Amino acid sequence: MPWDRAPRAIIGDAVALLPTLGTFDLIFADADGGTWHSLDLTIDALRPGGVLFVDDMDLTRYANPEHVAKTSAVRNQLPTDPRLTAVELHAASGLVLATRVR
Numbered sequence: 001m002p003w004d005r006a007p008r009a010i011i012g013d014a015v016a017l018l019p020t021l022g023t024f025d026l027i028f029a030d031a032d033g034g035t036w037h038s039l040d041l042t043i044d045a046l047r048p049g050g051v052l053f054v055d056d057m058d059l060t061r062y063a064n065p066e067h068v069a070k071t072s073a074v075r076n077q078l079p080t081d082p083r084l085t086a087v088e089l090h091a092a093s094g095l096v097l098a099t100r101v102r
């Protein structure tokens, strides 16, 4: 299917911008803001049926206990959040793919 709009680059603080941008079919969450904190804003920005992709979820990558705790919180929320269905992929840096179901 051809794209009906040209992609647009938006530069700024994702945490401040996310509530203003509408909803998305696909989100690759690759920043502290919107993943390790304010994950709810990212999930809120997913359209029903939309896909969220998160990397760097392999806990063995982290030596700092604070990073382990923050990453564990993300890993725990994604499969238990009632808005999502999520699956972990044991590949690369540790991946979670989630779909917004409600």
Ligand SMILES: C[S@@+](CC[C@H](N)C(=O)[O-])C[C@H]1O[C@@H](n2cnc3c(N)ncnc32)[C@H](O)[C@@H]1O
Residues within 6 Å of the ligand: 012, 013, 014, 015, 030, 031, 032, 033, 034
């Ligand atoms: C893991 S790196 C992503 C690198 C990027 N995917 C690339 O390939 O160049 C995370 C980046 O997100 C930025 N970042 C962290 N929190 C942010 C926020 N709230 N809004 C926007 N960017 C943020 C960091 O400064 C860092 O550059």
